[in-house]
Amino acid sequence: MTQKPRQKPKMTRKSKRLILIGCGLGFLGLAVALVMTAFEDSVVFFYSPSDLAVKPTDPDRRIRIGGLVEDGSVSTGPGEGEIRFRVTDGGATLPVVYVGILPDLFREGQGVVAQGALVGETFKADEVLAKHDETYMPPEVAKALKEQGHWQDGAEGATRKVPGS
């Protein structure tokens, strides 16, 4: 932009100002176009296991899922570094496989959010979101559980009372 005007001898203040504003708007327009296309490609929707049971999603699309890690469902293998567990919202359960090391605050019976894609019946996670605080419940998970009638606001330790159905 700096090299733009091959200046004609007399440019009025007004035309200079117009050029500046024009450049600015052009740049902003470009940025808006970038934002729009980026949104189209990269917004990730959240589903609870019950949502997925009702309406299947496009298998190529990256999604986020969340719920509680079902008690006693965590196992490893058979593949190298694989960890398997089931995520439940009380209404439905979803098997998840993840390759890697789970975050420290990952626990059975606790809330979890994972990102990845649905491959057949299994959710292949490439990212399991960690949290820094064991009492933290991701808002999506809290909402998904509430929809299934398993969680109330402010009920201390309510997460652990959910049946591991």
Added chain:
Amino acid sequence: MIAELGHLALIAALVVALVQTLIPLYGAAVADPRLMAIARPAAMVQFLAIGISFAALTQAYLVSDFSVVNVAMNSHSSKPLIYKISGVWANHEGSMLLWVLILALFGAAVAAFGRNLPLDLRARTLAVQGLIGVGFLAFILFTSNPFERIPNPPLDGNGLNPLLQDIGLALHPPMLYLGYVGLSTTFSFAVAALLEGRVDPAWARWVRPWTLAAWCALTAGIALGSGWAYYELGWGGWWFWDPVENASFMPWLAATALLHSAIVVEKRGALKSWTVFLALVAFAMSLLGTFLVRSGVLTSVHAFAVDPDRGLFILGLLAVAIVGSFILFAWRAPKMESGGMFRPVSREGGLVLNNLIMSTAAATVLIGTLYPLALESMTGEKVSVGPPYFEATVVPIMIPAILALGIGPLLAWKRANLKAALIKLWPSYLATAGMAVVALVLLGAPVGAILGLSLAVWLAVSVLVEWADRIKLFRIPFGQSASRAAGLPRAAYGMSLAHLGMAVFILGAVGETFFSSEVVRYVDPGDKIEIAGRELVFEGVEHRQGPNYVAEVGIFKLEDGEVMESERRVYPVEQTSTTEAAIRPRAWGDIYAVLGEKADNGRSTIRIYVKPLVLWIWIGCGLMTLGGLVSLADRRLRVGAPGKRRAEAWTPAHAGMDAGDD
């Protein structure tokens, strides 16, 4: 007793803050110097009162006074001393107390260093600073009192979240808050200028050092946070485009823009209302950050449990600050006389371009961060916007900024010769082309990496070219060049260092992003792991006892015999575990090993990364911060408000160099 004293001091601070707001504002309105003069002592007393309050809470932590709820919830008698201290701000209530302490510190600093500010500007600035204090002190006293007592104190406390028991995170919040809250000062200056309806170069000269100080702290704070995430969380990443991270990045972008536009106001008297607007936006972004972090409305990898009522209170403060200041801006800004126009090809033109890009970037980050909130409140649909969005927007927006950054400092004020500047940059073209060829042929790098590495080299070499040009290196005898180099203003060195830091940062970020490798495996003791042409041996797991935790230690041996240890710690008090990655940092790259849980087959899960050049990310941030500090140490900024004497003293003397002090 001491806790009650702290509580009382906090109430006193609120009263003093009210006085600091109302009386000087009224005094300025009726032009009564005695009433305006109250602002200074009030700012000092407010700082003192909050200081006493903060000391009281610290004391409660030091002696482990578990009759104070906050201490009982967040501390434990067995915790090492340093984490007892950092525990003060590692929780909601304490961190808000630190927030107002720093706010009052900046108020007191304006009062102390602002002796030669015009009386009414000082009175109004301190009054606005006091008003922010009123809002946040009320927030603490009504929703988050850190001094609350429990009738039956427990024998010991709940302990501190072990993830936070780390030196990086002990320093990260105070540093970040210095940055966030430091921007309150420029906000107060801006509101005061709007009240006065006047922005002159003296105003800009005042605003610049405060912005610079806040910017340095913000840069260092963000770097500390990213460093902490890298080595403590054990995921090997350093930036996740997470809402909480974005919350600190947006004020950084706004502050960076402000830093540069203030130079134009100071040197050329232009961009006045834009600069005032940026000052308002920068602090609004800080408040937004505080709101996002403290309210938990967005799912974040860095989220902590939160209380919605508090979020609402901060949202209220945010709304008052934004709506109030923007209305004031809309009302008063048109009345300010606009500065001179200027040519696009000039130093100020370059700085405008910087501003345009920085604010566009800030806007895209803002849109991406708030989009999920907006969509959910409108349609109820839950979405998240992750790294792909930000990489697809912020990175391309920044590319022209880096290109222009190489040229801008070579342009003169008012009217510059672009062609001459482009000719001077010939070494940059050679180096950039060389880098591109090396990346393509030797490394076989992907397009993004070639572009990134070339940009880093372009910027670094251009910074050197600009420096060499200033001291006329190779054009005049070497001795004369050396004395010119010694005579350059510190602000010029500050600029070069900060821009060089940006180049170094890009180098590190590109290296880590494009050349990392990763292996996840099950291993038995004695197993060999090959990664990126290197070989590690897993030696096995040992059990160890730490000061307040027990650890399983995974031992890895490198081919050069060096031993790396990754720990899985269990903290019995907090009943949580953390992972300590084993990192061997080297200039060419880090080896990063993490011990995972035992698999069902009895073997250990391990994850190894090789992360080329990652160290340079933080070295780059360090250089940027250092550049800011060096610039801050410039005599011209330190002297404060301009006397006529001073203006004459340096303008002619530095006429040539004056061209480049940002």
